[in-house]
């Protein structure tokens with residue numbers, strides 16, 4: 001079956017212009033309905049229009065539109081009026097959320113010299129919206145606590161746990177200090193969290209020019225990279241615990257929702273934090289002494305990077321208005337004609353930190369073009385089998401507020417009805433980028449084969465395949481380098497966090513995808529006042545053809561999911577991916593063990609004392625107990641059950657697809673579809689992950705200490721990484737059971753499919 005699939009696919013790809021008489025079968029469709037589907041999809045892909053994308057971006061980014069601003073609400077109302085004008089049934093749903101804004105901000109160097117940080121992003125000549133200072137949110141990190149601290153400064157590189165291990169070896173403590181970390185290496189909220197855990201009393205985060213400034217290319221307005229005074233705003237809420245309104249965990253922030261007192265909101269930071277530009281950071285870093293920073297810690301400022309502590313002494317003051325603001329989610333529905341209670345949900349946020357052309361309007365405008373296209377098809381008689389819910393979220397930037405509160409509010413209905421959630425956010429030029437649930441890996445590969453890359457005219461799948469062949473993973477084996485040529489489907493990454501899919505995938509167990517284009521349009525305006533229409537139309541997808549490609553990709557995916565007789569989940573790629581994850585974590589456990597044995601031996605040999613410069617005060621690493629061997633059998637058994645169930649499902653599907661899939665066309669597949677939806681829910685456990693019950697998905701989660709970066713099989717992987725061996729053993733048993741639960745759910749779907757196809 002697989003070999004046949006590969007042959008057909010490569011035939012089509014070798015001759016992309018040729019329409020073969022027998023198109024590649026659409027999974028979950030009978031031949032008759034597949035033909036009709038392809039016609040509707042082709043019609044749809046002709047609709048999204050670069051001129052319309054440009055016009056809606058210009059409209060939505062004309063003024064700053066953060067949560068609580070006048071223009072945020074005006075945008076929501078304008079989107080609603082567009083939806084209504086196109087004939088869609090739409091409305092605005094509101095929630096009331098905690099949203100702090102700055103009242104006082106100060107960063108001063110007190111000694112050995114004096115310097116006061118400007119904390120301002122200046123107007124740039126030629127960029128018209130950069131001058132809208134009265135409406136711009138000042139640069140700050142939302143959900144930092146109030147604080148007024150004075151202390152010696154310590155440079156902590158990216159401020160991730162590894163960096164603190166290096167500091168320990170150097171005998172440097174951040175206890176009682178203010179740390180300065182550079183952006184990058186983790187999600188920003190991790191930096192104050194780890195700093196606080198190590199005893200720091202304040203945190204500054206700056207954008208080093210090595211990472212997104214002049215080291216990368218020309219700076220704005222001569223080029224796309226961050227200018228000296230550009231600042232990255234952003235949330236520092238402890239989202240790996242739970243995202244959304246800090247006062248209403250697990251429930252929608254409706255008017256009458258029960259709210260925690262501010263003092264019990266555990267997702268606020270423990271220490272005050274402010275973001276600064278490299279213009280403001282340079283005098284602070286230049287005033288540090290102490291050891292010279294290790295090579296990989298050094299940025300691109302024209303100074304020698306020292307770590308401290310001191311003699312630089314810094315005063316940091318940050319105070320906020322702890323207000324409640326209303327957020328406006330715009331929700332449109334296209335009712336399903338056969339399975340109205342199975343939902344395909346598509347979302348992108350509309351709020352921004354400032355004018356937000358790239359983040360998020362490049363994605364928002366694509367979603368609007370999809371909506372216009374789907375509405376046009378509906379007027380021409382297209383009737384999706386499933387209901388389509390189009391969501392334009394507010395409050396994403398602060399902590400996924402709009403999506404989280406809406407999904408928590410409608411959780412019970414979503415658990416019953418939601419089949420798939422498809423997200424997008426910032427979009428740009430380049431390659432298709434997909435992450436998501438591996439039950440949809442095969443499906444989205446199929447969609448990517450039907451969308452044309454606007455610049456090379458290859459299909460976006462082919463272009464991505466060739467890129468993967470040209471850019472193999474640095475540590476990949478020879479077989480892995482050949483994989484993009486040989487495997488039927490290109491692998492998709494797993495989802496961590498960082499956009500609005502989080503509540504759907506991680507909290508509710510709904511199969512999710514995140515789609516976008518990028519990789520050929522670097523820049524350094526993220527979350528600054530310079531992410532605006534001027535920047536986007538000079539340095540990113542300037543002719544909006546990748547905006548059109550995103551609308552075509554996501555719209556095709558939505559239609560193909562909504563119209564299928566049988567939901568096109570696939571468990572082969574899923575099982576294959578789970579197998580890889582189990583291999584990875586088994587290897588990880590062994591490596592941890594071997595590393596500990598080796599390092600203890602080196603300590604006994606006196607290696608550190610002998611080989612590190614005796615004039616520098618480095619400390620040997622601490623001796624550690626050798627980790628026990630873990631028993632991975634429960635995971636192996638779960639995987640074996642999954643493999644068996646997948647094989648049987650594939651056989652049932654192949655039988656149902658015989659004779660042009662007449663069985664699919666004629667059969668009542670309601671129960672089979674419902675069982676398929678239940679497979680994703682079976683990947684969740686009600687009591688969630690260790691110490692973070694909101695995160696219920698046992699396959700995917702953002703890392704506790706990466707923030708956005710994913711941890712797969714997170715309960716097991718993180719307990720191994722954190723050397724919690726007993727917990728790891730318990731988690732292996734739990735996750736093994738989850739894999740067995742998923743196998744049972746697949747067997748349920750197989751039974752219903754077999755019954756329906758008789």
Ligand SMILES: [Zn+2]
Nearest residue numbers: 359360425426
């Ligand atoms: Zn965004």
